[in-house]
Amino acid sequence: MAGMANRLADSTSPYLLQHRDNPVDWQEWGPAAFEEARERDVPVLLSVGYAACHWCHVMAHESFEDEEVARAVNADFVAVKVDREERPDIDAVYMAATTALTGHGGWPMTCLLTPDGDPFFAGTYFPRPQFLQLLAGAKDAWTTQRDRVLDSGAHIASRLREISAPTTGRRLDEGALDTAVSQLRGQFDHAAAGFGGAPKFPPSMVLEFLLRHHGRTGSPDALAMAASTCEAMARGGIYDQLGGGFARYSVDAHWVVPHFEKMLYDNAQLLRVHTHLHRATGDPLARRVALETADFLLRDLRTPEGGFASALDADTDGVEGLTYAWTPAQLVEVLGEEDGARAAALLSVTDQGTFEHGSSTLQLLTDPDDAAWWAATRTRLFEARRQRPQPGCDDKVVTSWNGLAIAALADTGALLDRADLVDAAVRCAEFVVTTHLVDGRLRRTSRHGSVGTAAGVADDYGNLAEGLLALHQTTGDPRWLATARELLGTAVARFAADDGGFHDTGDDAEALFTRPRSAADNAEPSGQSSLAGALLTCSALTGDSGLRERAEAALDASGQLASRDPRFGGWALAVAEAALAGPLQVAVVGADADAEALLATARAATSPGLVLVQGEPDAAGIPLLADRPLVDGHAAAYVCRGFVCDAPVTDVAGLTTALSR
Template sequence: MTNRLADSLSPYLRQHADNPVDWREWDDATFAEARERDVPVFLSVGYAACHWCHVMAHDSFEDEQVAQVLRDGFVSVKVDREERPDVDAVYMRATLAMTGQGGWPMTCLLTPSGDPFFAGTYLPKAQLLQLLAAAQDAWTNRRDQVVASGANVAAQLSAVAVPTGSSALDVDVLDRAAEQLGRQFDWQRGGFGGAPKFPPSMVLEFLLRQHARTGDERSLRMVDETCEAMARGGLYDQLGGGFARYSVDADWIVPHFEKMLYDNAQLMSVYAHLWRLTGSGLARRVALETADFVVGRLGTDEGAFASALDADTDGVEGATYAWTPAQLVDLLGEEDGARAADLLRVTLGGTFEHGTSTLQLREEPSDPAWWERVRRTLAEARDTRPQPARDDKVVTSWNGLAITGLVQVGMLLERPDLVEAARRCARYLLDTHLVDGRLRRTSLGGRVSASPAVADDHGNLAQALLTLHQVDADPRWASAAYDLLDTALARFRADDGGFHDTADDAEALFARPRDPGDNAEPSGQSSLAHALLTAAALSGSEGYRAAAEEAVGASAALAGREPRFTGWTLAAAEALEAGPVQVAVSTDGEPSPLSRLAWLSPSPGLVTLAGREDTDGIPLLASRPLVEGRPTAYVCRGFVCDTPRTDVDEVKSALGVRATV
């Protein structure tokens, strides 16, 4: 018998539709029932690709004894953190405050008014039953203490100020951040800190921009060594492309096997930008393979991109991806199997579990044709294995990141099919996720959910649309982006010029979430700063630029202390420092080599457009005539332009395009 989650648009919630637990979704009716029954709320938060969420589901939520206890004494609520990041954020703050650590699955007990009085993460069945028994006893016999405790937690968390600042992130702060990152860098293995290691995408983007401004070779070396280490190890899928969520060890050998759209969307841009600076063949290959993974494995029928591939296959983590030497010999024969095992570090003892190994490619094969044949054979064999489940939920923010990444890779590495995939996705989001002028967070199978978009949805989608606008000068993209930014300024802006994560008319939780830190994905504040800055450069709006400066300044104090967790804010500050640099390429309507040169420039503050002079609604192309009938590049700073150029080498020099590309 299914429960109330069977009709949910969240794949994660649907995974729990057959649990004996009487799950509800997060809504007003759920808390009204808790008040009517006079019982606490049991809140469980997770996501579809979460390994330990699956473990707890199998151990506890599929168990009739647990289900009966929950039915008798609680109203049980299941939340997909990717669909409701606001709910996840406020209760994760409570979990961190009450226990000192967080993670998923997150387990909280709430009063019927939503105040948390217990918080934790993964709980085995025995511990969960003990907790539920203790909570029922306390609720029955010490109700006043429980309610007071929950109210106190909520009040204290609501009163905690978000660490912000009002100063500009000037070049001294930016250079000190690069120095601090150098002290935290793992100069032996790449990346920052020890195990587990996460791909530091936004920090790498900042370091690339800092190098472009200063020529600091140390910053470039941190990016180059990290990108090579990640791409050579088990974190990267050597057969199918794309990156896993993180490495459980410091050497990037054993991944946590879930593959997230937001990671791969950001990493394809990082590798393409590294290629732009260095001409690295490895960076070029990985950027293209990652883009192909996103389009080929995460693309949905509607033209958008799914959220993730699961960490597990049939309940076993990594089962699809791990190999033994014997399996390689069976597929490739004795000689090629042994050779492949040596190349890919597949050992008898195993580098993963139960004698299996992840695949590493620590050096380029001496015979590329042989390797390509072996890789194809292994990939085809792996496709016959049971495959991890896919979370088909379309998240606005992550699809925005994917659009931007695909356009960057497509334009830099001359893959127009990737740009077209980005266009399809953008059309879907604008047609489906915009409802009565307001943006929604998710959809599934073309059906949009009721979950409202948060700040990063607006920022990442606006930036994506403006990136597309720079490809084809289509006014639809720019107009929609400006509307999103105007909504964000009206509904999300905080008193200090930063941004709350939720709109002023969103559901009121016990605290209004706001996190200026960049972690696995850009914060709402930094994503909006980037989009506002791009909008200002394209439109000439002083209001957008001032708003971008204030948003970056609101994170100045945090960025000065914690550059590892403000990478996208620091990258925005580099763009503020470098720009605006506007490159208008006036053409006769035909493609010109001058157009691509702007994309090859490493300047972080640069925007570009190509088209006919005085194209309607495009300020950057206004009064930009052809010179002697030839395509002409106008390199401008704040709409004040240098001498028009028609020579490719002159434009290349003016834009700082590296000779290696």
């Protein structure tokens, strides 16, 4: 049953490469697959997943590596494998079908399609016996009830096209943002922090919204929800107490047992949130977690080319949590009897275990009395853990998620005085812009320095522009502003929707049965809200009011969903906070110690509408420095609100007063 190695062996996706030796005759998504389905007169079996997905691995071992399953698939279907992270457009449209048909979604996603691409059946994980039943039933229906199958597929596709039509916009004004905070308070878990029950996901964008709301209004309620959630996550098992970084989610409501995969997009966003929390409160825990998470990114996810890999797997050697869980005996083996017992008590490692098979995840519910002892103990445990088998790495570089990482590293490096983090952000930006930007258009992924063929989607443009604008504000380098502005111009030209929002795919993208579009901020900002945020920031940095109008129109297009369920509109709400508070433009001219002091003062401000540039007067390519001279030869800060400017100030006290107005 040959063919598999020839079909997927040259893929740039680590997920697809995991399946290149299956007996199932997989091929990549493309016209050839659907042409073969038409010629053979069979349906398409579409399987969508990603490399770090635990249940994707389970279904692969149970079914796709099984000869009987492979015979059934190869005889009666054209089998197509898709990496959802490489082709989020395909994932989005068929996930909409899966959710519509079953009431829920998830991965692995399993769909049956007509040779025209219309879905007539959809589901997620199937154990081997049920999967064989599905294949047999689908073969029978295709053979004996073809008209019903085709009509069903056409009807589903038609309904989903209607659902994806533009909705009525809603302005995210002051009242809407206050209401969103009230709604979140009603869903807040006062016992364990976070929102809702198990499984509990890190609400990264909601936390950023709450911090920005506090920055604009002073709301103690918003700050308390953000701070307590950050602390609960940072002290729980969802956070890697030895190596830094966060797992994908907690299977329980108390953040104890994680689903162990570590995603770049989660860690980039949570790094930025903890940095911003420290800026708002001075919380030392937030600072520590931010720096440890940044170190995790540089140590475990940075690629040789300077980009950042997508994820570490949930499984190690097929066992979830094998790398990370501990028993009391294992702690004693590394640390000795006394220190092992002390560490077990500190880290909530019990004889019964908090995880599986008597093992425990590590929690740090209180700070140890002896910081030096804990630092040494943590290092010893981490080095011992490095000798264990390690999870696999999905080492493809995704444009969008690297944009999130650039923004987080730039902010953290500047605010927490870590020049190496800013250097890492610069190197990442140079790699992504050089490699992923091809003939003026972004590609979605690269691997080992070779760019893939999948076109960039809206969030690639929005999140990369966001990262470059943050990097511009940190470094003062005008090339990042110029590149971000070019990316946003392309996005407006190619992705704009009639209602002022944005489609997920360009107007020249491959046609699917419906053009994907989502206003929901789920694990990461949607294309629409990411573009709104970058457009707003770019407008404030350039004085281009047309960009602000575009941003506000995109926010209006996201407003209905964000107002209805703030947990799925976190980034849109965060951007709306910036729109209400800004533009607050600060331009610092000069390059001496006085300029650095002014710059540090401006960076410490918590207004969500703040944009900041620094350089010599009239520096080329930086509009906010034009006609901004030194004052009597001294460094100065120029503060403008809503394009109305104060007199320049030359000392920290004067700038602090200006920013507090």
